[in-house]
Amino acid sequence: MADTNEVLAGLAEIVAEETGLDAGDVTLEKSFTDDLDIDSLSMMTIVTLAEEKFDVRIPDEEVKNLTTVGDAVKFIEGAQN
Amino acid sequence: MTDVVVTGLGATTPLGGDVPTTWEAALAGRSGVRTLDNDWAEVYDIPVTFAGQLVVQPSEVLSRPETKRMDPSAQMAIVATREAWADAGSPDVDPERLGAVVSSGIGGVWTLLNGWDTMKEKGAKRILPLSVPMLMPNSPAAYVSLELTARAGAHAPVSACASGAEAIGAAYEMIQSGRADIVVAGGTEAAIHPLPISAFAAMQALSKRNDDPQGASRPYDTTRDGFVMGEGSGIVVLESAEHAAARGARVYGRVLGLGMTADAHHIAAPDPEGAGQTRAMRLALERAGVTAADIVHVNAHATSTPVGDMIEARGIRGVLGSDADGVLLSATKSMTGHLLGGAGALESVFTIKALQDRVAPPTINVTSPDPELEVDLVRDTPRALPADGQLAAINNSFGFGGHNVALVFGSA
Incomplete structure (x- = not known):
């Protein structure tokens, strides 16, 4: 099981690859759309890559609830347990 | 009839990462053909083991997100487009009078086939959402349109190995017919993948001179035995003579017919x-x-x-x-x-x-x-x-x- 920091680091890496942002800027309170300027296709790409990286399932209907990076980290942690 | 001039050139090719190095290598009579540095011969038994491969990979000049969002064919077109546009002096033009006509003969073949490999290995859930915009053959034209905010029209006439020339022809006609003042036009291809190589080889279209890659492409020689696959992109900036003159653009030449x-x-x-x-x-x-x-x-x-x-x-x-x-x-x-x-x-x-x-x-x-x-x-x-x-x-x-x-x- 990965702890919060490990999940955040792994997710930040994916977001950085996808957006060109610095991984250090991908912090828990950031909103994917408002702060990180991630469109819906990029979000789905990030979800697909996160599912593979963390070996979890993030249902499509769940994605709309993942407003912030923290929401995603929390969901991934929960799905792993 | 509107005269059409050429005001910018761009390329990334097996001879160089831009037009000056490519042209210099061409005048020097250098070959850009090399043996493939991979295991396709062992793994797939492909009959042809060489090709004209890019000197400068797009990943060396594009950002990481750009290389992840675009098929290699679009990446190459964007590299050539940036050179051509800067070469033209990054003209100030009404977006609705700026067009993009960029073709590929085969389209996003790497994206399509990599996606199929992923699907077979990991299932449908692992197919990336950007797959369609990456594999569609109009993707390079669309990305060039996005890059330059070209809104007069973005087109991708497809005619196999004539596609790049047809794109330039279509751009010429766009300007002549009054639809645009400037059109960025050209072609791109990224098909050095074992499947297209094997498919062209199955037609007996490719040279099989595996022991002499640099000597394999020999047009008009009595011992010629087929073409050699290459990859890359060439882009031209076409402009109405009037528009070019008004902004004092450097003119390379004219499209006459x-x-x-x-x-x-x-x-x-x-x-x-x-x-x-x-x-x-x-x-x-x-x-x-x-x-x-x-x-x-x-x-x-x-x-x-x-x-x-x-x-x-x-x-x-x-x-x-x-x-x-x-x-x-x-x-x-x-x-x-x-x-x-x-x-x-x-x-x-x-x-x-x-x-x-x-x-x-x-x-x-x-x-x-x-x-x-x-x-x-x-x-x-x-x-x-x-x-x-x-x-x-x-x-x-x-x-x-x-x-x-x-x-x-x-x-x-």
């Missing part, structure tokens, strides 16, 4: 009489308002196939008649390999540079010219074009499916 025909003979084999090819050349000359005597240079389609090269050469002799005596013929695929949908665009760049520098690039690897060749072939070292006066040249491109495109360019 276009001839496009279809063989309706066979899905892949060229018409042995070359009727469609010669008609394309005649139509292009007619539209350009020039005569055979005005033509000083032809950049031939000449892919190094046993049948195709001589059909075209006889056609050139037939169209130009006795005036062909004054023509210098170049087959630059001898150095670059065949860029498929990128070929007509890169060779247009070569033709425009030849007129600008008044020099015809060499054809390499021709040690015993086909005895039937009746046009003066530039071999091994470049040769000078006439130093004075207006010059005109033809660039031919033909594609599987019987597509024939002849472009006539003029000096500035």
Whole structure:
């Protein structure tokens, strides 16, 4: 099981690859759309890559609830347990 | 009729990462063909183990997100577009008067086949959401439109190995018909993947000279045995002469004419009489308002196939008649390999540079010219074009499916 920091680091890496942002800027309170300027296709790409990286399932209907990076980290942690 | 001029050039090719290095290598008669540095021969038993591969990978010049969002074919087009646009002076133009016409012969074949590999291995859930915008054949045109905010129209005419030339032809017509003041046009191809290589080889279209990659592309040589796959992109910035003059743009040359025909003979084999090819050349000359005597240079389609090269050469002799005596013929695929949908665009760049520098690039690897060749072939070292006066040249491109495109360019 990965702890919060490990999940955040792994997710930040994916977001950085996808957006060109610095991984250090991908912090828990950031909103994917408002702060990180991630469109819906990029979000789905990030979800697909996160599912593979963390070996979890993030249902499509769940994605709309993942407003912030923290929401995603929390969901991934929960799905792993 | 609106005159159309060329104000910017861009390329990324097996000879170099931009136009200056590519052109310098072409004039030096260098080959961009190399043995593939991978295990495809062992794993798949592919019959051809070499190709004209890019010197500078797009990943070396694009950002990481850009390389993840675009198929390699679009990446190459964007690299060439940035060079061409900067070369044109990054013109200030109304977005609704700026167009993009960028073609690929095959499209996002890497994306499609990588996606299928992923699907077989991991299932549908692992297919990335950007797969469709990456694999669609209009993707390079769309990304160029996005890059430059080109809103007059974005098009991707597809005609196999004539695609790049057809794109430039379509861009020329967009300006002539008044739809745009500037159109960024060209072609791109990223198909050096084991499946397309094997498929072209299955047609007996490729040279199998695995032990001599650099000598494999030898248009007009008696021992030619097929074309050599290449990859890359060529892009030109076309502009109405009026718009270019108003902003004081540097003009490389002019697009004088276009001839496009279809063989309706066979899905892949060229018409042995070359009727469609010669008609394309005649139509292009007619539209350009020039005569055979005005033509000083032809950049031939000449892919190094046993049948195709001589059909075209006889056609050139037939169209130009006795005036062909004054023509210098170049087959630059001898150095670059065949860029498929990128070929007509890169060779247009070569033709425009030849007129600008008044020099015809060499054809390499021709040690015993086909005895039937009746046009003066530039071999091994470049040769000078006439130093004075207006010059005109033809660039031919033909594609599987019987597509024939002849472009006539003029000096500035």
